[in-house]
Amino acid sequence: MPLTNRKKTASAVRPPRQARVRKEAQIRAEAERQFAQYGFEGSSLEMIAAGLGLSRHNLLYYYPNKEGLYRAVLDDVLAEWLQRMEGLVAGTDPEAAVRDYVAAKLRFSRERVAGSQVFAREVMAGAPRFRDAIESRVLPALNADVQTFERWAKEGRIASLDFRHLMFSIWASTQAYADLGAQFAILLGKPALEAEDFEAAEAVILKQVLSALYR
Secondary structure (H helix, E strand, C coil), X not given: CCHHHHHHHXXXXXXXXXXXXXHHHHHHHHHHXXXXXXXXXXXXXXXXXXXXXXXXXXXXXXXXXXXXXXXXXXXXXXXXXXXXXXXXXXXXXXXXXXXXXXXXXXXXXXXXXXXXXXXXXXXXXXXXXXHHHHHHHHHHHHHHHHHHHHHHHHXXXXXXXXXXXXXXXXXXHHHHHHHCHHHHHHHCCCCCXXXXXXXXXXXXXXXXHHXXXXX
């Protein structure tokens, strides 16, 4: 292989520098915060850049357009969300697996509020910019979880029910503590949800889910 081609190949596979990785993560974090607050239409690259103390030109060096940055934020949120879903399929004991799953979903709602809100905004709008990812990444994960529940039901370990809607119910109840957390806090008479509120939510959600599975 000619030397020039070898240099091009090495350059093509060279991982990004850590400084760039850190800067891109900072940009995504600020964009996530603003997309959650203002939505896609209400946010701008100028606003996101200003929040970071950057010029719009500097931000464009890392993300050339708003659509690309928005997609990067959603990809990042979904990757973490899916990672926290993995335990159900790997579980051997249904009750323990469900307990771990609900706890993981509530931790996500507590630790990544803005990310959950960005995702919720996109979905409520009909997922115009992220439908393909939901179909190609979320659907296979959901199918795998449903198949796990169906196997447990066939083994007589849990009751048989519509497990797809069971999953929807778990998602809705756990994600509400991010998407509607501010409203819940107002109704509880406090400035923000606290650890004890998530513990109480976990106990109630688990009781509902386990009652359906072990009736």
